[in-house]
Amino acid sequence: MATVTSTWQVSDAAEKIGTVIRTDKDTLLSGEKAGEIRAIMEARGVIVFPQINLSDEEQIAFTHTLGTFAHEEGEGGKEGKDAVYPVTMDESINPIASYLKGAFFWHIDGTMSEKPILASIMSARALAKEGGETDFCNTYAAYDDLPEEEKRAIDPLNVVHAMWRAQLYWRPEPSIGELESWMARGSNTLPLVWKHRSGRKSLVLGATALQVEGLGTMESEKMLVRLRDWATQPQFCYRHTWSLGDMVIWDNTGTMHRALPYDHKSGRLMMRTKLEGEEAFA
Template identity: 90%
Template sequence: MATVAAKWEVSEAAPKIGSVIRTDKETLLSGEKAAEIREIMEARGVIVFPQINLSDDEQIAFTHTLGTFAHEDGEGSKDGKDAVYPITMDESINPIASYLKGAFFWHIDGTMSEKPILASIMSARALAQEGGETDFCNTYAAYDDLPEDEKLAIADLKVVHAMWRSQLYWRPEPSFAELQNWMARGSNTLPLVWKHRSGRQSLVLGATALEVEGMDTVESEKLLVRLRDWATQPQFCYRHTWSLGDMVIWDNTGTMHRALPYDHKSGRLMMRTKLEGEEAFA
């Protein structure tokens, strides 16, 4: 008896970033395509699974097919079991929703860690009537397209990252107590150019980038902003406009992302899982 071929259609989302995979739940949950998914994610940065409509338990199961399920900072577990994490501005659902306001600015998750998460997987459960899209940029492609003299100039630079810097983007005049609370998270010094074990290189930028080590404050800010502008040019970017049931996975080690503004009372709700990091910044 002939078997029915699984649905598996891969196309580009944008020239330098993003793939769209049209498939079915059974194929994803079987794990048969896990290695190919990881290859596509590393090569393209972002994968969209349109309206795949995975339940929370199915998303958890799918995450396990790709690598080690991440549990960090209170995320990823509930009552000792793996769990999805709600991304929402509704504090009745997520009590620390205000912390997520930093997500509206370009960033990489995990810049305060030695080994950042490998990837995030996010599913759309409820949408805002307007806004709420997610932007992604390919920091591998952005590095590759830099002029050679620029690559040489930044090759060995180190950047101090601090969580409090990203919070100032949305709350530029915090109380002293708020600032102290943010600063308690400390800082982390990272290479500006991440030399991955694969041999590829990417830029490490984003809202947590505080200053280039050993550089004048003004020149440091000019360099970080100029490189962010470079990396977020249209040719390196993909904007995802969500439909209910969409699931998107992105390589956190080779992309930056941000949410676009929306009405925080809209009920927009995303459910996120993560893959544990496998490689330290280097």
């Protein structure tokens, strides 16, 4: 009788963020490592599975091993059915591709929600010849390394977030119709420092951050930009250069991310699934 062995090799991608796990499909899909994967994701923010080459169906199955599959409006299957979501600038594949242009700037997914998604899982199906890497930063580590005096100063602050603010990064002169459409999504007031139920704290920043409550416009903007600069220093960041078949999962509650520029006609295609949120901003 043949003996089946599984591969499970774990190494750090960078000092304060990211883990690389070399394994096989059977090990991932069995769910036997799900608890360990979740623990590594919370501790390290990002996990890379190099050239694991999961199919759409396998990625959906893997997502289910880790938690509750997220069915977000406008992203995927109908009537609550599981589906992967195409992340591409090709409008023949994704009719709302222009909305994704905000992804080229540092952000956290779900700042317009009370309870953001726990994690995203993304697989590379087609690559651009140049560019298209994904940057991640660890917002837990960035908070931890702040001077204690600054932690005390920012811990009680709240920030108004708005989707339209992020859209202005890529389209700074929209028509009034476009602006009103974006603004119809409303705004959401969140803590600048997320006090997680685990006891850990992370910074809540990114392109949707509009205004620190209680501060003037200039003072607010300076604080948000200064903290973003702090959180995206090299020691807190990992840049993933994609290979075909790579799958990356990241903790949306403790990282920011952004895509790097590439030719939008290159055919670059990522397939994404998400885990439903388990903890509200607090």
